[in-house]
Amino acid sequence: MEETTIESFSSDNSVEVYTKTSLNDIERYLINKYFKKTDNILDLGCGVGRTTVALSRLGYKRLIGIDIVDKMIKKALVLYPGIKFLTGDASNLDFPNSSFDIVFFSFNGIDCIHPEKKLLDTIKEIRRILRPNGLYIFCSHNSMAIPKDIHLLKLFIQNVLRGRILFGDSYRYENHPFGDIYLYHSSQWKWKRNLEQLGFEVVEIVGNPFFRYNAHYVCRKVD
DSSP states (O other): HHHHHHHHHHHHHHHHTTTTHHHOOHHHHHHHHHHHTTOOEETTTTTTTTHHHHHTEEEEOOOEEEEEEEHHHHHHHHTTTTEEEEOTTBOOOOOOOOOOEEEEETGHHHHGGGSSHHHHHHHHHHHHHHHEEEEEEEHHHHTOOOOSSHHHHHHHHHHHHTTTSSSEEEEEEETTTTEEEEEEOOHHHHHHHHHTTTTEEEEESSOOOOTTTTTEEEEEEEE
């Protein structure tokens, strides 16, 4: 699954789709509330720099963008030579302990990691590189969300026909013009339990647990 997802995101079509710089309303809210200009920030799963460039333009300069898709990073380096971009695996980060104040993993990027054990090991790695009281802020698909539009209902039906477990923790299929991807879905309650077991305090969750297709989590590293 992970290999299929990475291969799809590595297509030329995908690189073009993700060549944009923008922040959604929830991301702006979280940045305004929790980010400081002096923070060392790691932008994981940055793609071609959507959030990294937006953060840089807002004045956040102590900033590194990382993505596992080398083609996306190469494109970002050409488009934005003044920003530091690296190809890297979120589950095996080449940084010393306590390197960052904030790790930002936006746009459901954590959900691309398969299997679930590796996904949870990735969060341990994120905790390792965070400074004491550092923040891990991320977005993830909500397994309990009720499909509320035609697109989400179509995805739901496609996964039912493929025999995938729904309304529970599972990797669900999505078809895009650039290829098939498989994304992790979990409930807010299980995420909170997992995060606490992995050494985080959940400070805030943004998103209705039943009516929002994804949720944003703000988690503080605790000793």
